[in-house]
Amino acid sequence: MEVELILSTVLSIATVCYTIINLMMWLESRAVRKQKITPQxxxxxxxxxxxxxxxxxxxxxxxxxxxxxxxxxxxxxxxxxxxxxxxxxxxxxxxxxxxxxxxxxxxxxxxxxxxxxxxxxxxxxxxxxxxxxxxxxxxxxxxxxxxxxxxxxxxxxxxxxxxxxxxxxxxxxxxxxxxxxx
Incomplete structure (x- = not known):
């Protein structure tokens, strides 16, 4: 039972980290797309x-x-x-x-x-x-x-x-x- 709890916690933390990294990558790709169409x-x-x-x-x-x-x-x-x-x-x-x-x-x-x-x-x-x-x-x-x-x-x-x-x-x-x- 304790091993399952530890594995669940590690999996939850990994999922949160993965979600944060994906969000950061999405924000960066959005900024790059905007730069490609922005004149100056x-x-x-x-x-x-x-x-x-x-x-x-x-x-x-x-x-x-x-x-x-x-x-x-x-x-x-x-x-x-x-x-x-x-x-x-x-x-x-x-x-x-x-x-x-x-x-x-x-x-x-x-x-x-x-x-x-x-x-x-x-x-x-x-x-x-x-x-x-x-x-x-x-x-x-x-x-x-x-x-x-x-x-x-x-x-x-x-x-x-x-x-x-x-x-x-x-x-x-x-x-x-x-x-x-x-």
Whole structure:
């Protein structure tokens, strides 16, 4: 009788442990499934490969597809110092995008790196990104992007990527050709 009681107790404890482990596995698989359909659209600043032009990038870094993407410009900027080229006047910022697949990225040129006043507290753009996932859940993020975040970053010469090395070495070859005696 005592052996049966001990075996019943051990079996009950094992069943409870098994149930808890299965519940934890179910919660984890549910979170992984949600991650696979959740988009994450972000905005960030980056220079071009030659480090001469500042760009704002809008990218879906999530694994899910975003839809009805709207990017509102809360603090505008005149591209390349031209009054008629407000960032907010670009078609993407006016109309948005109906679909933004995973890893999709848009790039908008802001200004020459040498023409930006990095010392000013007014040298930034602010964007509000609104979008939905496939289950129509709404997401909203606000990005305050000061230009002085880019100043002082180190760059390798030649650039690290092959796409950056091509124009770099073409410029170097062009310089050498110009210096050849004719």
């Amino acid at each position: 659209v972000i905005a960030y600043l980056k220079t071009t490969e030659d480090h001469l032009t500042l760009c704002v990038h809008i990218k879906n870094i999530g694994e899910g597809c975003a839809k009805n993407v709207q990017v509102r410009v809360l603090k505008d900027y005149n591209q390349f110092g031209k009054e008629q080229y407000h960032l907010s006047n670009l078609m993407f910022f006016k109309n948005g995008a109906s679909i933004f697949p995973p890893q999709y990225e848009l790039k908008f040129y802001i200004d020459s790196v040498t023409d930006i006043d990095y010392e000013s507290n007014d040298s930034y753009i602010e964007l509000e990104v609104l979008y939905q996932d496939i289950d129509n859940r709404h997401y909203k993020e606000v990005y305050h992007l000061p230009f002085n975040q880019i100043v002082g970053t180190n760059y390798s010469n030649p650039p690290e990527t092959y796409m950056g090395q091509i124009p770099y070495y073409l410029k170097e070859i062009c310089k050498l050709i110009k210096n050849l005696p004719q």
